[in-house]
Amino acid sequence: MPSKGQSLQQNCSIGMNVQRAAPSLRRLGSLTSEEKRSKGQVKLRLYLGYMAAWGPLFLLPTVFLLTAGSERGLQQVQNWWLSVWASNGWSVAGDAANQDMVYVAVFFAIGVGSLLCGLLRAVVMVIGTVRASRRLHSQLLSKIMLLPMMFFDTQPAGRLINRFTKDTEAMDIQLGPCVSAFLVMLSSAVASIVVICTVSPWFLIAVVPLGAVYWSVQNVYIKSSRELKRLDSVAFSPIFNHFNETLQGLSTVRAFRQSGDFAAKNLGLLNSSNRCWWPLQVANRWLGIRLELIGVSVTYLTALMTAVWTPVNAGLAGLAVTSALSMTGIMNFMVRQSAELEINMNAVERILEYEDEGTEAPPVVDDRRPPSDWPSAGVITASDLYVRYREELDPVLKGISFSTGPAEKIGIAGRTGCGKSTLMMTLYRIVEPIRGSLTIDGQDILDMGLRDLRSRLALVPQDPVVFSGTIRSNLDPFSQYSDDKMWSALRQVSLATVIETFEGGLGLDSVISEGGNNLSVGQRQLLGLARALMLGSRILVLDEATSNIDNATDELIQATIRTAFSNCTVLTIAHRLHTIMHSDRIMVLDNGRIAEFDTPKQLLKNPEGMFSALVEEASKKSLSRSKSQAKVADLVATEAQRVLALPSMKERAP
Template identity: 40%
Template sequence: MKSPTTQAIFNGSDFWLTDWTNKNEQMLKDAAQASMTESFGVNDTASTVSDFFTTTLPPETTTLQTPWPTFSEDPSTWWSLYWGSMDEVTYYVAIYAIIIVALFISSMMRTVAFFVMCMRSSVRLHNRMFRCIIRAPIFFFDTNPIGRIQNRFAKDLGTIDDLLPVTGLDITFIFLNLLGVLVVVAVISPWIIIPTLILFVIFYFLRRFYMRTARDVKRLEGVTRSPVFSHLSTSLYGLTTIRAFGAQRTFERMFDLKQDHHTSAWYMFLCTARWFGITLDLICFAYISVVTMSLALSTDGSVTGGGVGLAIANALMLTGMFQWGVRQSAEIESQMTSVERVLEYSRLPAEAALESSPDKKPEASWPTHGSIAFEGTSLTYKPGEPPVLKNLRCQIRPTEKVGVVGRTGAGKSSLIAALFRMTEPDGPIYIDGVDIREIGLHDLRNKVSIIPQDPVLFTGPIRRNLDPFSEHKDDQLWKALEEVRLKSAVEELPGGLAAEVTEGGGNFSVGQRQLICLARAILRQNKILVMDEATANVDPRTDFLIQTTIRENFKNCTVLTIAHRLHTIMDSDRVIVLDAGEILEFDEPYELMKTEHSTFTQMVKHTGSSMAEQLWKMACLARAHRLMKPETDAEEEIPSWFLGAEQQPPALHTHYTEAVQEEAEEEETDKQTTSL
């Protein structure tokens, strides 16, 4: 409402100036007429210049000495006629001053209100997109590079914050000004509307022609911009590796290539805009020429001097607004693609509800045992694609230590995704008899601990990394650090638990970051622990420390270990062997290795004869340890041959014998060579 009011006041000021100008013009004419009447005896009936020269003059004034009347006889006559209406001038000035003040206040209110509205809209768009990104399923982040997401928050939201409000205000101002100019021109000279409407039509079709290209070019510029952000992000993330391998020049050339693609698209966009501007200038020049000539050749006497000035001024302003309006309309349409991209991320599908419904909420002590049951569970990341987990059926008993092995792409990580509901599984998964699909994600994920392959640390104090929700006292934090052998290392840091962790935990080694994650899991004291190849990237000493800590602190918990190195799961109670999303085998490592053609045996074979022998011994020792539990009659259960150190698994015996024979032959050959 403020914008139409502002435009009405603006047009009112133009009409007021025109009326004031016409009034002064009429006063000058009246003063000149009165002066000539007194000086030359011209009567009031001489209404035209020709009448003035044909009127009979007094004898004493038949000789005209000067081209204009003189006021030597009574100069007060002209002066009184012109300045006699001083109160009227004051009236015009006062009204015009009031109009200017009202226009200033209205313009300020319009601008402030518009920018406040744009700011609130931008904040809402940002918050909505941020909430959707935070609640997006993990598959979204697997299919969208981080550079693309950063581009939405940086470039697109920057356009909405900085450029779109200014362009939108220009469009609003120009549209209302065009309406006001049309009204003014129609009042002064109605027939000028005809070329004006023709100009509208020309600009409309010209804009359509331009936008067909500009829209695609702008979209192309946006598409070529995202790879630049993605390349910068990945280069910064892997900067250490790039420098270690001396690949700086390769990545520089890759960046230059992506930057050249973006620059070429941006240059094309600028060139199309410049061509459009020049074309508009030529058309507007022709329009101004037509309007000016038509007013100059007008002979009907209905157009006053003030009206002519107002019409030409508005014509000049009209053409300028036409050009700027068409350019800005094209610009706002291209900028609205940023709004479109933000809205696209504001409508992302979200994960399930975070909180459980009152009738489905589990007890605070859940889970009390830690049993896990997969009852025909399948998992598909995207509708229409083949499932990555296929009809899984298995029971994991409370406090059982279970290893999960398989080739790359077998479904090991998908099993974790199903357990944490990163992607909604098809088919039930029961934890202590509760279907995890029926409870909230917070209730589920707070009760299951995980130690990922890539440890995650947050920027901030160590205390907050160990206890994000401030649920434990400092002595409990120190005890957890002592359990993972990190207490002395943290005590040496300035501030102790208050010491700052840099971005990504850069001031800690990979092993230390993994141990901090392990200490975090110890503090949670959950009944279920998932290890996603947690020792794949650490040194053997840290690997041994993690395995020992887990055996000591999680002996009463269910531990699910995703294994990359087989020796980490040889002491597990049972092993799940996955292949193509299906469970092929599920039994003790010892029992699986006794079967020559089992998949697990083939995996052990691929480690080599020496490692296979060690793995077999580890399986035998783990088997003996389980059978020697107090509640088991170990003397009757353990066969005498089982405890032999030289015993080899049937599946590996042939391979092992061949290796021993080859080694003996090589030694014999070396001896013969030495003797010669």
């Protein structure tokens, strides 16, 4: 029985066909959706969600708040004790030396307590932020893995890379220290205000207006900086996307000497990003000037009230002025950190942005699990099947109904956009039907779990998917098969000799570079065919599997399919018509409907039929195309003549 992870490589392959199979989406304009950008204040639920990710029951955040408050409170107590010592305001029995030792001991004890609280605060902060980062990153990754394939067709890769790189980096490195600094500064500010008000109660009169001024300045700064940061984050996605696209098409860019244009576009994207980043730095300087002015006012008022209206000793007066001086820096830093906190929470906001996106069907439905040997016959039956990509679009498949026999070879033909790949995607439930039924061996596949479905079907896509690693890890990523079975599959697809003589002579442990760049396209396709062989499914789907390879490899693949998959139901989506001429029946699609469905011979007997028209078009291409392309067209004509010369199925019957 296939493992629960068997369909991983198949799903990656399927995703590559979505854009090719959804031409109707382009009627709405751009296939790619605009990136969302939140507006206004960061919601309270995001703060609570981030703190909850620190640990259960808000235990770590609570311990952090208590230790931060205790640390700063003890520091103020230590300063107060120092002022008492300086004014000799605390007398104990004994001589002066003994009294000084008491002062020193108490001062040292308070300092040790503050140090321990600070150490515990730092440890809790590290544990909490690391745990939150891991949890939110895992949550994002799990969500992305469960999103439907159509989501990735509308989201550029750079947008997702931005979430997993820049936003994750901000959450890992910047957000934790920012939370810690803000709460520590808040505790320090409260402690300083308490000290000043204790020494000079008149300062309470100034606390409210000064707090209002601080709040108004902070509010103006946060409103602008928050939106600038969001714009900056959104502006980074096109940079990642452009870099990713350039890297994938680097050979083409260099071949057409377009490196300068691509570099200029990259520079333009960087300039667009800087239009958001530079005003953010200017806003930061704007805030600094105003906070310094308010801080000077606080120090002046404290000194004035202490000297004129509050008769206290020199030690307490010095403590009040010192607290005011330190509070200037504390308040400046706290306002900055509160703004930075909200700005950096933008990273959490973007990471959690996809939480509300709809997911695919569950991987397993317990009461709809198929038998362990399913599918045993490979009979596929569709009834009145309607499929569309979005609710606002017209159906792509319209009333499709057909049934295959056991181990029947079905070719699927039609012009671009007729629904060939959509039919395959419906079989894998990449897109869900809006009406109709689809069964395999009597089991309704629309009700079963996706893992149970996809792991039982073999797929060889047009664009072969090869992972960086080894031959072994590509053939058997979950360590399910023996070496003998892998070598047997490689021999059946005529790859064994190539692997044995591969670089380094390591056999199955030979290294495959990223994207399989050290293999030819044909070899990568044969490797995908070997995967399908090892799966042992009774249903094989070939999605234009030979459209990008040379004729020799094409013939090799066709011969392998005819022999190795003789007992399997094979659905072949055809780009080269000669590859389906040997099929038992051919399904011709037109505008999402089945136009013709019969044996190749019967279809070719109808000169007015759609399949005959497709064959004639392919044959005419030999007059205007290159030799290699003309050879393919000639093959179509030759195969058509051969099929017409064959006896009918009734004539072949004993």
